[in-house]
Amino acid sequence: ALERTFSIIKPDATKRNLTGQIAAKFEEAGLRIVASKRIQLTLAQAQTFYGVHKDRPFFDELCEFMISEPIVVQVLEGENAIAKNREVMGATNPADAAEGTIRKEFALSIGENSVHGSDAPETAAEEIAFFFSGLELVG
Ligand code: CMP
Secondary structure, X not given: OEEEEEEEEOHHHHHOOOHHHHHHHHHHOXXXXXXXXXXXXXXHHHHHHOHHHOOOOOHHHHHHHHOOOOEEEEEEEEEOHHHHHHHHHOOOOHHHOOOOOHHHHHOOOOOOOXXXXXXXXXXXXXXXXXXXXXXXXXX
């Protein structure tokens, strides 16, 4: 089915000027970028967005990293967009990521792993709504 998913190009990637190369990977996979903006998160926004991880040992490090530089938040649309985006991103830990994936090519570590993507339809809807209004989604 035609789906939408939420994507973040993370600080390690924006800092290294990889926004275009990462967006190209999405487009080459048949995902359409129907919304896109470059923003810098506040600590409160990062903590809210990653609230599900608040009891994890890496939570503070994760939030500090996510506010350290601008990010690019995007909505990607396509057939099975959630699974397709996860395939293009590769495994969370770049050491485990398959050849040709974004994380294999660009990620530096499990924390500085260049991209985030929604893991399920419910989280995709929540994450899109956190960053975008309906008017900003232009299929
Ligand atoms: P993301 O998809 O953005 O969702 C949660 C993030 O936590 C994940 O990608 C990783 O970048 C990060 N993460 C997971 N495990 C660790 C870890 N052990 N140390 C630092 N960051 C981590």
